[in-house]
Amino acid sequence: MKTGVYFCKCGTNISDKIDSDRVRENLLRHFPGMHFKTVDFMCSEEGKEAFEKDLVENGLERVVISACSPRDHETTFMRVLSRAGLNPYLMQMVNVREQIAWVTRDAGKATEKAGRSIRSAVSRVQLHDPLQKKEIDICPDVLVIGAGPAGLKTALSIAGSGRKVVLVEKSPVIGGMPVRYEELFPNMECGPCMLEPLMAEILHGEYAENIELLTMAEVIEVVGSYGNFAAKIIQRPRFADTHTCIGCAECIEPCPVSAKNPFNGDLNERKAISFPFAGALPNTPFIDEKLCINLQGGACKKCQEACPVEGTIRFDDSEKVYERTIGAIIVATGSDLYDCKKLPNLGYGKLDNIYTSKEFERIMASNGPTDGQIRVAAGTAPSSIAIVHCVGSLDVNHKEYCSGICCQYAFKFNHMIEKKLPGTRIWHFYKELVIPGKDEFSLYHHARSNPHATFVRYNDIRQLSIAGGKKGNIIEYQDISGKSGSVNVDMIVLCPAVIPAEESGKLGEVLETAHDQSGFFEELHGRLDSVQSKIKGIYLAGTCQSPMDIQKAMNQGMAAAGYILSGLVVGRKLEIQPVNAEVDSERCSGCRVCVSVCPYTAISFDAEKEKALVNEVLCQGCGTCVAACPSAAIRGNHFTNEEILAEIAEVLR
Amino acid sequence: MTTDTIFEPKIIGFLCNWCSYAGADKAGTAQSLYPPNVNIIKVMCSGRIDPQFVLKSFEQGADGVIILACHPGDCHYKEGNYRAVQRHRMLLKVLEPFGIGKERCAFDFVSAGEGDKFVKLITEMVETVRVLGPLKIPV
Numbered sequence: 001m002k003t004g005v006y007f008c009k010c011g012t013n014i015s016d017k018i019d020s021d022r023v024r025e026n027l028l029r030h031f032p033g034m035h036f037k038t039v040d041f042m043c044s045e046e047g048k049e050a051f052e053k054d055l056v057e058n059g060l061e062r063v064v065i066s067a068c069s070p071r072d073h074e075t076t077f078m079r080v081l082s083r084a085g086l087n088p089y090l091m092q093m094v095n096v097r098e099q100i101a102w103v104t105r106d107a108g109k110a111t112e113k114a115g116r117s118i119r120s121a122v123s124r125v126q127l128h129d130p131l132q133k134k135e136i137d138i139c140p141d142v143l144v145i146g147a148g149p150a151g152l153k154t155a156l157s158i159a160g161s162g163r164k165v166v167l168v169e170k171s172p173v174i175g176g177m178p179v180r181y182e183e184l185f186p187n188m189e190c191g192p193c194m195l196e197p198l199m200a201e202i203l204h205g206e207y208a209e210n211i212e213l214l215t216m217a218e219v220i221e222v223v224g225s226y227g228n229f230a231a232k233i234i235q236r237p238r239f240a241d242t243h244t245c246i247g248c249a250e251c252i253e254p255c256p257v258s259a260k261n262p263f264n265g266d267l268n269e270r271k272a273i274s275f276p277f278a279g280a281l282p283n284t285p286f287i288d289e290k291l292c293i294n295l296q297g298g299a300c301k302k303c304q305e306a307c308p309v310e311g312t313i314r315f316d317d318s319e320k321v322y323e324r325t326i327g328a329i330i331v332a333t334g335s336d337l338y339d340c341k342k343l344p345n346l347g348y349g350k351l352d353n354i355y356t357s358k359e360f361e362r363i364m365a366s367n368g369p370t371d372g373q374i375r376v377a378a379g380t381a382p383s384s385i386a387i388v389h390c391v392g393s394l395d396v397n398h399k400e401y402c403s404g405i406c407c408q409y410a411f412k413f414n415h416m417i418e419k420k421l422p423g424t425r426i427w428h429f430y431k432e433l434v435i436p437g438k439d440e441f442s443l444y445h446h447a448r449s450n451p452h453a454t455f456v457r458y459n460d461i462r463q464l465s466i467a468g469g470k471k472g473n474i475i476e477y478q479d480i481s482g483k484s485g486s487v488n489v490d491m492i493v494l495c496p497a498v499i500p501a502e503e504s505g506k507l508g509e510v511l512e513t514a515h516d517q518s519g520f521f522e523e524l525h526g527r528l529d530s531v532q533s534k535i536k537g538i539y540l541a542g543t544c545q546s547p548m549d550i551q552k553a554m555n556q557g558m559a560a561a562g563y564i565l566s567g568l569v570v571g572r573k574l575e576i577q578p579v580n581a582e583v584d585s586e587r588c589s590g591c592r593v594c595v596s597v598c599p600y601t602a603i604s605f606d607a608e609k610e611k612a613l614v615n616e617v618l619c620q621g622c623g624t625c626v627a628a629c630p631s632a633a634i635r636g637n638h639f640t641n642e643e644i645l646a647e648i649a650e651v652l653r
Numbered sequence: 654m655t656t657d658t659i660f661e662p663k664i665i666g667f668l669c670n671w672c673s674y675a676g677a678d679k680a681g682t683a684q685s686l687y688p689p690n691v692n693i694i695k696v697m698c699s700g701r702i703d704p705q706f707v708l709k710s711f712e713q714g715a716d717g718v719i720i721l722a723c724h725p726g727d728c729h730y731k732e733g734n735y736r737a738v739q740r741h742r743m744l745l746k747v748l749e750p751f752g753i754g755k756e757r758c759a760f761d762f763v764s765a766g767e768g769d770k771f772v773k774l775i776t777e778m779v780e781t782v783r784v785l786g787p788l789k790i791p792v
Contacts, residue, residue, distance in 0.1 A: 069678045070695075095693075098681025103772075104689045113689045120692070514731070534731060579697070597700070599731035622730035623701030627740070639696055645709055651692045652663060652714045 001126055004035040004060040005118060006051060008042035008067035010097055017101040017110040023066075026115035030653075031122055035060065043073050048080050055084040062090050062128065064121045066114065068097040087130030089578070089638060092121040120651040127643045131578035136617060138227035139327040140570045143168065145219055145507065148176020149550050150542030150557040151332035152198045157561035159210035163570070166324050167202070168233055169215045170503065173280040174199055176334050176542075178550055180263070180277070180358070182365040182372070183416060185408040185549075186439040192279055199281045214322065215242075215282065218503075222511055225617045226537030227327050227574040237317035239287035239295070240273070244312045247283035249275065251303035251313060257291050261369070265359035268369030273303045273313075278367040287313075327568045328537045329511065330560045331521055332553075333504055335543035338392040338399060338497035346388065346494060347466040351473055352377045354466065354492040357409060364416055374420055374491070376472075381421055382490030386475055387413055388464065389430035392497035395461060399497040401518060403547040406495040407435050411443035413493060418450060426453040427487055429464060429477065437549075456485075466492060498547035512601070513538055521545050531559040536620075539563060579638045580619040581626055585611045587633035594625035594634055662716040662782040664691040666775070667706065669699040669734070672723035672764045679768030687772045688779040691719065699723070700733025704744050707758060711748070711790065717757045717782040719774065724762040734762070751790055756781050 005027060009015035020038045027034055035058055041047045042065065055063065063086070065077055070093040078088035096114045104110035140163050144155045147169035155165045167174075178184060178191040202211055214235050221232035240251075255271035263276035270276075272291035275283075293300035294315050304313040337358055340348035348354050353376045355363065366372035376382050387410045392398035410428065417424050428447065435444050447453055456479050458464055463478040472490040479485070500519040508515050513533045514522040521540045524532040533540050539560035542553035568574070581603075583594075590610035595603045602618035603625060605611075612634075614625075626636035668674040674695050680687065696702055699722035707718050720741055722734040741760040748758055759778055763771050 069681070071675065071678060095678070095681075098678040099693060100689070102681045102684045103687055105686050106689070109689045113692070116692060597736055599700075599728075599733060620730055622698035622733045623696065624698060624730065624733045624736050627701050627703040628736070636701060639701060641703065641705070644694060644696070644703075644706055647694055648665060648706060648710050648715075649713055651665070651694075652710070 001061050002035065002059060003031075003062040003064065003122055003126060004037065004055070004058060005064045005066065005122065006042060007036065007038045007118075008047070008065065009038060009040055010068060010101075011041065014067070014097050014101045017104060017107050018096060018114045019107070019111045022111050023115050023118060026112075027118060027122070030119055034122070042067050043076055048076070051077070052080050052084045055081070055086060060086070062125045064092050064094060064118060064125055066094040066096050066118050066121075069093075069095045069099070087132075089131040090125065090128050092125040092128070094118050094121045116651050119653070120647045123650040124643050124647040127640070127646055129637070129640075131637055133578055134576040134616065135573035136227060136576060138568050138572075138574045139325050140568050141165070141324075141326045142564055143219070143229070143231050143324065143326040143329045144332060145330065146170075146176070146332035146334055146542070146544070147174035147202075147213070147215075148332060148334045148542060148553070149178060149195065149198075150334075150553040151176070151330070152195070152202055152557075153554045154330050154332060154541055154557035154561050155211055156198065156201055156205075156207070157558055158564060159207040161565055162207075163210060165211045166231075166233070166322075166326065167211055167213045168217045168219055169213070170218055170333075171276075172216050172238065172286040173276055173282070174202065174213070174215065175281065177358075179280070180365065181361045182368075183412065185412040185443055186437065188412070188415070203281060213282070216286065217322075219507065219510060222329065225615070227568060227617065229326050229329060229537065231324050231326060231329070233322040233324065235320045235322065237289070237319055238284070239289075239292075239314055239317045240284050241312050241314060242282045242284040244309050245284040246309055248308065249285065250306045250308060251285060254302035254306045256300065256302065257293060259288070259291050264362045264369040265356070267359065267362065277365075328539065328564045330539045330541055330557070330564075331507065331511070331513070331533070331544050332541040332557060333501050333507060333544040335498050335520075335547065336501050338499050340391060340494050340496050342398065343391060343461060345462060345465045346391065346492075347468070347473065348494060351466065351468045353382075353473065353490060354494065357406070357413075357493060357495045360413065360493045364413075364420070372420075374417065376490050382424065382472075384425035384427070384472070384487075384489040385417055385491045385493065386427040386429060386487065386489040387493045387495065388461075389428065389495050390432065390461065391494045392461075394431055395497075397462075399499065399518065401497075401547070402432070402434055403498040404434060404436070405498065405547060405549050407433050408440050408443060408549070410493075410495050411435075411447040414447040414450060414453060415443055418452070423452060425489075426450065427475075427489060428453060428455045429475070430455065430457055431459070431461065437551075498543060501544065504544055511535065511538055531556050531563065574617075576616055577621060579621040580616055581614050581621065581623065582635045582637060583612050583614055584633045584635060585609070587631050588612055589631050589633070591630060593628050593630065597624050597628045599624065660783055660786060662690050662779060662787070663714060664717040664719060664778060664782060665710045665715045666691045666693045666719045666721065667699070667702045668693055668695055668721045668763075669701075669723060669729070670695055670697045671729035672727060672762075673699070673721035673771070675765035676721070676763040676767045676771045679766060680771045681768075683768050685768060685772045687775045690779045691775050698728070698730045698733035699737035700728075700730060702737055702740065704740055704747070707744055708747070711751075711753060711757075711788060716785075716788045717759070717778060719759045719761070719778050721761055721763045721771070721774070724764050727764060753788065753790070754785070756785060757788065
């Protein structure tokens, strides 16, 4: 077997420490007649050209490259092998630069070590198999879970390329959190107005026919892998047909039922049939099964009688199950807010006039429970409001991370309160101020220059305690310098930590994606790949991955779309890396140890034949099963037992 | 003792491709010096390290073996490093009757950023095995 060794000097990076002549002598002593070549810069254009020519001219069958880290240039040289007509896996790199030349004091010892390593590679490479990449057909369609800003942006980016998107939303409406907010930081844009064009695009835009929107729906099962997932989606009945409904709301008034409206933080009432809020999309009401007299067995049909379009209100609507094939999945399920009852000293849930930021957004919204009027429970306008920042964030006793958006919306509140009720005394109780971004400073400066605003920095939220007083609530505090004080305020707004959405744990189990220590979906890499999950083909966008603002959430959605558009290309097959595991069914004893250790559920058990079977799309080539197999029936391609043992034997010779 | 007679231990280092091998590269790019006694065998995942590789290493003359894996929770393959931990514990039990103490078969976690930790572990391993002397497996 004709093997060639190429020794790259890397300028002087390698040759300063390692003597190529001595390496050559050492090598030829053990492997007489070996083809050995010294090159100045192997990775340069000239270097690669000469390498290719040399491979062909000498009819080499195996190649060892002694150079830099394979992490830098393995694929570079593999491409040269392919160009020269050689299988790219018939090559082994020896990392003499990073792991010998640069780290060894003594040149003689470095040369000796390089010699050992190169010999070891030679004995290994002679056992290499020519491995072939395989190709499989893919489905270019995409499942997007969650129709908030990130999900909407992703769905549009993908649908615009002509692909089908299945957009699954748990609630009856789309738009996520920001459609609840009348004004958004930093530019005081109206949330629904900002999202309206996006939502209209989804529902009636140029590419709307590529988007299948399933509201009140959840993904309950996913099988398969990148390129070919199969998802099962369950949709709860809406009892109103979104296709025929004209959105006139005639059905709502006659409904005799009244209940708390969770969309407005239970601050007002709604009917059994309702829109969560005016302007909600899709513009079709839904019936709450538990509240509806008819659906609970009663005789009421008042909404149906009032509806001008026959067949729109359908009491016989039932749960539907959809099965869809898709090539990739984007999780954009958003987030929630930390439960303020976990900080009992703040009195939330026990005292009147204490609201979370989400509730306060609805109080200030013109389509909210008070038509946008800021009023205390007794009905009068407050003359003082305290805004408590960092409720549960940056706190080892609650959530250690900074939620990153609270300061900005707290200063937005400052601005809105001042506008609605000029002269209102505002107290900001904060632990840290975090205001990144190029536009976000303006609301901060505005709050700082508000003559009616006072800033109090506290050290630990346990040093704030809120109790009911004769008039309003009393906040007793100790500031960061240890000074105590107390203020009487009419209203309190708490800015809680952003936490993962309640359902994300369940969805994580369905998708088999990991969660981080805080319960957010875990990214492949915090800096390089915050949009990819650890499962190939499943991407993360928006606050399901980490607290973030709308800008970042949308950016992540577009990034995820980019990965999919470039990774799953219509008309192109998906390449499967050949460095994976293979079962030799002759040797397999059917013990199933491999099935239990595989981190990717890539190994299944054929009960009829009593043999294990590797799914080559799911297999990532880690080799954990190979090391576990007691009968050596699984072969780890490119890292076979024979190859590794030959490497060990030669290095110790 | 003169320098000529200093025992130079032969050590095999099994490194996973993603964290530990990258950690070794990190030490390289920082040009941090360490003893040349360790030869690295790269595997894709520490979960691929078959106990027989370690046994064969000792049989064929290694005086020590060091296994380096990604930190818990950081495994590129989700949990291969946990398998590596389990197998290492088992290995120590198998090696003991042959008089191969646990100092000769080390296990640790090195991330892609921990070039300094890699250098420290390798240096300590070489010094530890140097003090223990050459491995003599009873026949």
